[in-house]
Amino acid sequence: MTGSSEKPVVIITGASSGIGETTARRFAEGGFNIVAVARRKERLQELAAQLAEKAQVVVVAGDVREADIPKRAVEAAINNFGRLDCLVNNAGAGKWAPVKDTDDDTLNEVIDISLKAPFRFAREALNVMGKGAAIINIGSVFGITSGMAGGAYSTVKAGLVGMTRSLACDYGPQGIRTNLVAPGVIKTEMTDAYWESDYFQRTNHEITPFDREGTADDVANLIYFLASPEGSYINGQTIALDGGWSSTKFVCAEALGR
Ligand SMILES: NC(=O)c1ccc[n+]([C@@H]2O[C@H](COP(=O)([O-])OP(=O)(O)OC[C@H]3O[C@@H](n4cnc5c(N)ncnc54)[C@H](OP(=O)(O)O)[C@@H]3O)[C@@H](O)[C@H]2O)c1
DSSP states (O other), X not given: OOSXXXXXXXXXXXXXXXXXXXXXXXXXXXXXXXXXXXXXXXXXXXXXXXXXXXXXXXXEESOXXXXXXXXXXXXXXXXXXXXXXXXXXXXXXXXXXXXXXXXXXXXXXXXXIIIIHHHHHHHHHHTTOOTTXXXXXXXXXXXXXXXXXXXXXXXXXXXXXXXXXXXXXHHGXXXXXXXXXXXXXXXXXXXXXXXXXXXXXXXXHHHOSSSSOBXXXXXXHHHHHHHSGGGTTOOSOEEEESTTTTTOOOOOTTTTTO
């Protein structure tokens, strides 16, 4: 062990951009050291350099589908810091197509990245996690309500809800909590192309009963809260973070012609 074991430690997958990167910044602010996982090594190194004054960030570069990457990430936490307090299973790729238009390669890719990898990271992390630790899976409102072209993406994100409950049930008695954050549409690289469309922006506004768009900071704050002592009786929950989009049939006043 080379680093301080005073600070809590989090593994964040998909920390090279969007929600994962913002979550790393939030955890650094909150006093965590970080193991950052993703394929784009330079982006992770840049993040580590930017956060250096606040947190130690150990970079584990690779694809979450690799057989040994969960072990490498957990070993990085233990070898550098001597502990693991939180796992954020965030890495994911947006692949939207109806079932009939989804071939086996795409189906397997989505399952491997967004369901098998979180399962395997959780399994490895549980070997070293103890009382007070937390696992937070990043699902989607598409795993709750679905939507057009949900296909493999909705199937897998709904699977994560089951995995979250199963982990909560089996490891809650040991003081390890598991929850799932299900964002609505958040501006990141994954959704950049959509936001360029005026029509998309307007539709999103028309069906969301809140007066602004969701941000990666909103998601990072909820993830951080779920990992913190303030969230320490929340276990097995799926929390939608979408301004009320998935829980209402809202249509804004202008769209109703008022
Ligand atoms: N943005 C939204 O509107 C939204 C809504 C609901 C749910 N989500 C979920 O939020 C999570 C983060 O997405 P985001 O919006 O932040 O998108 P993003 O900016 O595109 O980030 C995706 C992250 O996942 C990593 N990743 C993707 N495939 C990977 C692989 N095979 N191995 C390792 N890392 C991989 C990417 O890193 P590398 O490319 O460097 O590997 C990147 O860091 C995803 O699970 C997504 O499904 C997003």
